[in-house]
Amino acid sequence: MLGFGTIAKKVFGTPNDRRVKSVRPIVARINALEPEFETLTDTEIVAKTAELRNRAINGESLDDLLPEAFANCREGARRALGLRAFDVQLIGGIFLHQGNIAEMKTGEGKTLVATFPAYLNALTGKGVHIVTVNDYLAKRDADWMGKVFTALGMTTGVVYPRQPDDEKRAAYRADITYATNNELGFDYLRDNMRGSLEDMAQRGHNFAIVDEVDSILIDEARTPLIISGPSQDRSDLYVAIDKVIPEIREEHYTLDEKQRNATFTDEGNEFLEEKLHETGLLPEDQSLYDPESTTVVHHVTNALRAHKLFLKDQQYIVRGGEVVLVDEFTGRMMPGRRLSDGLHQAIEAKEGCKIQPENVTLASVTFQNYFRLYDKLGGMTGTAATEAEEFMSIYGLGVVEIPTNRPIARIDDDDQVYRTAKEKYEAIVETIREAHGKGQPVLVGTTSIEKSEMLSQMLTKATLPHNVLNARQHEQEAQIVADAGKLGAVTIATNMAGRGTDIKLGGNVDFKIMEALEADPEAHPDEVRVRIEAEHATDEQKVKDAGGLYVLATERHESRRIDNQLRGRSGRQGDPGRSSFFLSLEDDLMRIFGSERLDKMLTKLGLQEGEAIVHPWVNKSLERAQAKVEGRNFDIRKQLLKFDDVMNDQRKVIFGQRHEIMGAEDIAEVARDMRHQVIEDMVDTHMPPKTYADQWDSEGLQQAARETLGVDVPVLEWADEDGVDQEVVRERLETAADEYMASKTAQFGPEQMRNIEKQVLLQTIDQKWRDHLLTLEHLRSVVGFRGYAQRDPLNEYKTEAFQLFEIMLDGLRADVTQKLSRIQPLTPEQQEQLIRQLQAQQQAQQKQADAAGAAASEAAAGTPVSGEGAPLVEGFDENDPSTWGNPGRNDPCPCGSGKKFKHCHGRLA
Template sequence: MLGLGTVARKVFGTANDRKVKATRPLIDKINALEPEIEALDDAGIIAKTDDLRARIKAGENIDALLPEAFANCREAARRALGLRAFDVQLMGGIFLHQGNISEMKTGEGKTLVATFPAYLNALSGEGVHIVTVNDYLAKRDAEWMSAVFGALGMTTGVVYPNQPEDEKQRAYACDVTYATNNELGFDYLRDNMKSELTQMSQRGHHYAIVDEVDSILIDEARTPLIISGPAQDRSDLYIAIDKLIPELKEEHYKIDEKTRGVSFTDEGNEFLETLLVEREVLPEDQSLYDPESTTIVHHVNQALRAHKLFQKDKDYIVRDKEIVLIDEFTGRMMSGRRLSDGLHQAIEAKEGADIQPENVTLAQVTFQNYFRLYDKLSGMTGTAMTEADEFAEIYGLGVVAVPTNRPIARIDKDDAVFRTTAEKYKAVVEEIKEANAKGQPTLVGTTSIEKSEMISQLLTDAGITHNVLNARQHEKEAQIVGDAGKLGAVTIATNMAGRGTDIKLGGNVDMQIMQAIAADPEGDPAEIRARIEAEHAADEQAVKDAGGLFVLATERHESRRIDNQLRGRSGRQGDPGQSSFFLSLDDDLMRIFGSERLEKVLSGLGMKEDEAIIHPWVNKSLERAQAKVEGRNFDIRKQLLKFDDVMNEQRKVIFKQRLDIMRADDLSDIVKDMRGEVIDDLVDQYMPPKTYADQWDMEGMHAAILEQLNMDLPVQAWADEEGVDDEDISERIEKHANEMMAKKAVAFGANNMRMIEKQLLLQTIDAKWREHLLTLEHLRSVVGFRGYAQRDPLNEYKNEAFSLFESMLDSLRQDVTQKLSQVQPVSEADQQALLQKMMKERAALEAQTSAGTPQEDGRDTATRPAEAAREGFDENDPATWGNPSRNTACPCGSGEKFKHCHGRIA
C-alpha cells in the first residue's frame, strides 16, 4: 500500500518538480526573444547592454529584465564561442539568479550557465564574483568566458596569488571577476589591514556565484583563513618531544577513530611525566598538571596526534624535506598549506623534515562568514542534494536539481561486499581485466595514494597497462585525464577525479589536436584537426559500443557526495556508462560504523571465499551509515560556526571602525571623544561616585594624569576648593587637555596632525585586535572544560568574549590618548621623519599580509611573512626583539644564549 506522501508526489510532483516547472514561462519568454536578438549586429548586442543598464539605473526591477538579459547573453555566447545554451542551462541560470544552488550533472556546461546570472547582476555596476576551487580553473574560465562578456560590452578580470596590487585592483573593478575562494578571503582580510582607501582591492560584496559550491562551502568551511606573522622558534622542543612518542605503549593512549581523536590515559601521563623529567624537558619540581606545563602538554598532545592520526602517503607526503598536505576530498597536494597549533611542526619532527617556526594570527575569517557577507549568494555543483539542510540552515540557500539535457544512460550497479580486503582486490583486478578485454575504459577510484599504488602493483603483476593519478603525478593530471576515456584505458585515481575534470569518451580531442600540431610544426593545422576529429569520432563510437566509461570504486567515502562525484565522471551528456563499488568488511567506513550485523548476515549465508554479497539492502544500510557521519560532521561545523560568529560580530565592528577612520578627513572629534572617556574613567577611578573628599585619591590621580595625558595639573589644590565635585574636576582636566592638543595641532600644522591621528588610530586598532585574537584563541581552547561544571561552554565563551572586547576598546582609548598626549611638536624635518616611521611600520605589517596561503585542520595560515622592520628596539621589551635565533646571545644583555635565557622552554 502506498503512503500518503508517495501518492501526493505522484499527483502533485515533488517540490523540486514544481520549482523546475515554474521556470518554464521564463524560458519560453527568453526563447521568444531569440529571433529579435539574432537580428541585432554585434554593436546592437552591446547597445542592448547599455539599454538594460540605463533601465536598472532608472529604477526598473532586475527580475523584470531577466528574459531580455538571458536572451542577449545566449546570443553573445553563440557568436563568441559557437555554443547555444540549452533550455536546462537557462533554467540553471535562473535558479542561480534567484539565490539558489543549481545541482547540475557533470558535462552539463556549468561554466557557461554562470555567465547568464553574472551578466544580469553585473548590469547594476556593482560587480559580480565567480568563485572557483583552484587558480587554474579561475584563469581558464575567465579567459574562456571573457569572449562572451566582451561581446556584451562587459569587462572580465581574474584574481590569482602573488598578483601585483595595481593589476588586482583592476581585476576587482571589472564587471565580472573570477577568483578562488582562498584569494577572495585573503583579499578581504588584507583590505582590512590597509591604511588608505586607495590601497584596498575589493569594492564590496554584491553577488557571488560559487562553482563546486559543496567543496567550498562545506568541505572547506571548517578551515579558517588566517593571515599570520612569525613567532618564536621552538624546533628544539618539537624534536625533544618527538623522540618520546615511539616509546609509548598501547596502554598509554586511546584512539577514537570516529572523531579522529587521541588522548593519553592516566598511566600514559605518569609514564610521560617520568620521561620528560629524565630528558630534562620538564623541570624536576614541576608536574604536567602545573599551569607552567601548559605549553609542554600542548606540544606532547600534538606529537601524539602527528604519530597516531596522521599517516604518510594518505594525509601528507614528504617532498624535498617538506611536509605537503593532501586534500582528503580531492586527493590533490596542497602546497603551502600548514596545520596549525604546532601540529605541522610535530609532523615535520616525526619525518625528520625541516621544522618551520609557528605563526601568530594577525587576522582571520572562516569561509562561512566570508561568503555570508554577500548581498546575494548562489552556487552550482553536481552534488548538493545530500547537504541541502546545511546549505539552508547556514547560508539560506535552496538546492534545486536541474534536469539533464539528455537522459542519463549510466548503469549504477549495487555494491559488492567481500569479507576481506584481499578478496576485494582480487575481484577488482578480475573486473578490470574483463572490462579491458572488450576495450571499455576504466576509472578505478581509491581513497589514498598508498591504496592507488597498491592496486597499481596488482595491475602491473596482472600485465594490465594503466595510468596512476594521485598527488605524486599532480603535474601530469591534465594529460592523464585527457587519456582516461580512450579505448581500453585504465586509470587509477584518488578522489581528485571529482574536481574540475571532464573525461570524454575516445579521449580529449582538443588535447590530441594540440599535441599533434606541436609534434608536426610543418603540417597544415586544418588538415591535422580534420584527421584527428575523424579518428576521434571512430574511437568515441568504439568506446560507446564497449559500454562507455566504467567507474569502479574500491571503497565508499564517509560522504555520499564524494561517491556521487566519482560516479558522475561517467555518463556525461547522455553517454553510456557504468559504475560499481567494491567493498570489504575491513574498509574504514564498514569497520568504524558498525559492520558487525553485516558480518553476522554474511556468516549466516554461509558465504564461500571470494564470494560477494550484492543486494539493494546493503546499499541502503551503507547510505544510512554515511548519512549518520554527514550529520555528525554537520553538527561539528555548526558548533564551530557558533563560536566563530561571536568573533565575526566583533570583527565586523572593528573592520567598520577602520573603514570609517580611513574615509574620514578629520578625526579630531573621535580623538576628543576618546580623550573625554579616558578622563571620565580616571575621575571615576580616583574619585568614586557617592564618596567624600577625604576618600579621594588625588595623589594617584595626579600620577595617572601625568602618565596618560602628559600634564602636570594641580588636582589636589582643585579638590581642596570649597564645593568642588567630580564633575568639576573632570571638566577642568578636559579643558586643559583640549587646550594642550589644540596648541600641538597649531605647532604640527593641521594636515600633519590629522595624518598622525589617523595613522596612530589605525596602528593601535590593529595591534589591539591582534592581541584580542590571541586571547580569544586561548579562551576557546580552555572554555570546553567549563562543561564539566555544568556550564554551557558557548555561553561562557560569548560572555567572556564580550567582556574582553569591551576591555580591548577601553585599552584602545587609553593607548591612543596616551600616545597623542606624548607626541611633541618638532621641526618640519622631524615631523616628516615621525610620519615616515609610522608609515614604515604599517608597510612592514602589510608586507606580512601580501601573500596568504591557507592552512588545514581548522586553521589556515598565511605563511610568507616578510621581515618586519624592527625599529624602536628595547632590551627590556621582548616584543621589540623580533625572532632571535636560539643559539645567539639573548637580546636582554644577560650574556647567556637566548635558549638558556628568555628563550628557555617553559
C-alpha cells in the first residue's frame, strides 16, 4: 500500500521536478532561436557578443539576455568543439546562473555546462571565476573550453602557483578565469598584503562556478588557507617566563595527561599574577583575566606544559644544542619537526637551547568565508543532494537534481553484509575473478591507501592483473581512471579517485593513440587514429556485452555523498553498469551502527561462514547511520564557522580600510582624524570627564603630548587658567598638533608627505593585524575552558575578540600619529631615501608573503615546492617546436614543468 507522500509525489511531482519543469519554457525559447544562430557567420557570432555586452552594460537584465546568450554560446561550442549541448545541459546552465548547485550525474558534460552561465555573466565585464579541484583540471578546462570563448569573442585566463605577477594579473582581467580553490584563496590573501592597487591581481568577486562543489565547499571547508612567516624574536619573553615556572607548586596546577594539557588552579592564577607583576611581565594595573593578557597567559601555559608534560629523553632529546622530538610510536627521532603555537620555543627555553623564532600567521581565510565574498555563487557536482541543508544554511545555495540525458541503465545491488572482514575480502576477490573472467572492467573503491594496498596483495596472490591508484590527484590518476573501462581491467582506487575524468567503456581513445605512437614513432598519426577508433568501437561493444563497468565498493563511507560519487563512476550517458557494496560487521561504520546486536541476530538465523545477508532493510539502516554521522560533521563545521565569522568580520574591515587607503590620492584627512582621536583619548585618560582640576594629571598629559604628538605645550599652565576645561585643552592640543604637522608638510612638500603618510599607515595596519591574528589564535586556544564555568565559549570569544579589535585600533591610531610626528624634515636626497626605504620594506614584506603563499598553495595542491618552472632547454619557446630539442616521450618536458613530455608539450592535440 502506498503512503500519502508517495501518492502526492506521483500526482504533483517532487519539488525538484517542479523546479526543473519551471525552466523548460526558457529552454524552448533557446531552441527556437537555434535556426537563426546557425545561419550566423563566425564574425557575426563575435558581433552578437559585443551587442549583448552593450545591452548588459546599459542596464538590460541578464535574465532577459539569457535565451540569446545561451543560443549564441551553444552555436559557438558546436563550431569550436563539435559538441551541441543537450537540453538537460542548458537546464543545468540556467540553474547555475540563478545561483544554485546543479547536481549532474557523471558523464553528463559538466565542463561544457559551465560555459553557458560563465559567458552570460561575463557580459557585464566584471569577470567570472571557474573553480576546479587541481591545477591539471584548471589548465585542461581553460585550454579546452577556451576555444569556445575565443569563438564567442571573449578572453580566457588560467591561474596557477608561482605564476609571474604580470601574467597572473592578465589572467584575472580575462572575461573568464579558470583557477583552483587554493590559488584563488591565496591570491585574495596576497592581494590584501600589497602596497598599491596596481599590484593587486584579483579585480573583485562577481560570480564563481565551483566544479566538484561538495569537495571544495564541504570536504575542504574546515581547513583554513594560511600564509605564515617567521615572527619577531621573542627569546627574552620565553626565557623570562621560564624562570617563573620552577617556583610553581603542585597545588597551583592540574594535569590532564590523556589530552596532554595543563591548567592553573585559582590559587595558581593568584600566585602567577603576583609573580608576573614582580617581574614586570604583566603591567601593575592589568589582571590575568583582562583580554590584553591573553598572549602572556598563553605563553605561561605553554611553559607549564613544557616543564610538566614534556620530559627529556622521552618526548624529546637535546642533540647539538637543538630540541629534537621523538616519535611516541617508533621511538625514532624526528629532526625538522617542531611543535606549534610556541610550545617548541617553551621547551627550548626550559633546556637553555637557542630559541628559534616561531612561525606566525600573516593572513588566513577559510574556504567558507572566501566563497561567501562572491556576489553570486553556483556549483556543479555529481553528488550534493545529501548535503542540501548545509549548502543552503551556510552559502544560501539551493540544490537542483538535473535529469540525465539518457535513462540510467546501471544496476545497483543491495549491500552484502558478511560477519568478518576476512570473509568479505575473500568474497570480493572471487567476485572480481568472475567479472574479469568475462571481460567486465571492475573499479574497486577502498576507504584508505592502506586498505587498497592490502587488497592489491590479495589480488596479486590470486594472480589477477590490476592497477592501484592512490588518492593523489595528478595526470597519472587521469590516465589510470580513463583506462579503467578497458576490457577486463581491474582498478583499485580510493573512494574519491577520478573526479573530473570520465571512465569510458573500452578505454580512452586519446591515450590509446598516444601509446601506439610511442611504440611506433614512425607511424602517421591520422592512420593510427582511424585504426584505434575502429578497434575501440569493437572493444566498447564487448565491454557493454559483458555488463559495462562494475563498481565494487569494499566499505561504506561516513558520507552517503562519497558512496554515491563512487557509484556514479558507472552507467554514464545510459551505458550499462553495476554497483555493489561489500560490508562486514568489523567495518568502522558497522561498529558505530551497532554490529553486536546484528551479530547475535545473524547467529540465531544460522548464517554460515562465507554467507552474506542481503536485504533492503540493511541498506536503509545504514543510510540512517550515515545521516547521523553527516549531521554531526555538519554541526562541527557550523560551530567552527561561527568562530571564524568573528575574525572574518574584522578581516573585512581591515582589508576594506587598506583598499580605501591604497585608492585614495590624499589621506591627510585620515591621518588628521586619527590624530584628533588620539588627542581625545589622551585628554580623557589624564583629565577624566566630570572631574575637578586638582584631580587632573596635567604633567602626565604634557609628557604624553611630547612623546606621541611631538609637541611641547604648557599643559600645566593651561590647567591653572580660570575657565579652562577638558574641551579647551583638547582644542588647544589639536591646534598645536595640526600646526606642527602642517609645518612638516611645508618642509617635506605636500606630495612627499602624502606618500609617507600612506606608506606609514599601510605598514602599521599590517603589523597590527598580524599581532592581532596571533592574539586571536591564543584566545581561541584557551576560550574553550570557559565552558567549565558555565559560560558560552563562543559568546566569550565574540566579546573579547571585539575588545581586542578596539584595543588594536586604538594602538594603530597612536602608532601612526607617533611615527608621523617623529619624521624629521630632510634634504631632498634624504626624503627620496626615506620613501625608498619605506617602499623597500613594503616590497620585502610582499615578497615574503608571495613566497609563503606560493609554498603554502603548492603544499595544499600536493605539488613539490622546489620547482621554479625554469625551462630545461635554453631558448625554449613553447610556440616553436624547433627550440624544444629532441626529448623522448617519457623524458621530462623541456619547458621545466616537471611533467613527462608526452603529458605536457608533447601531448597530442
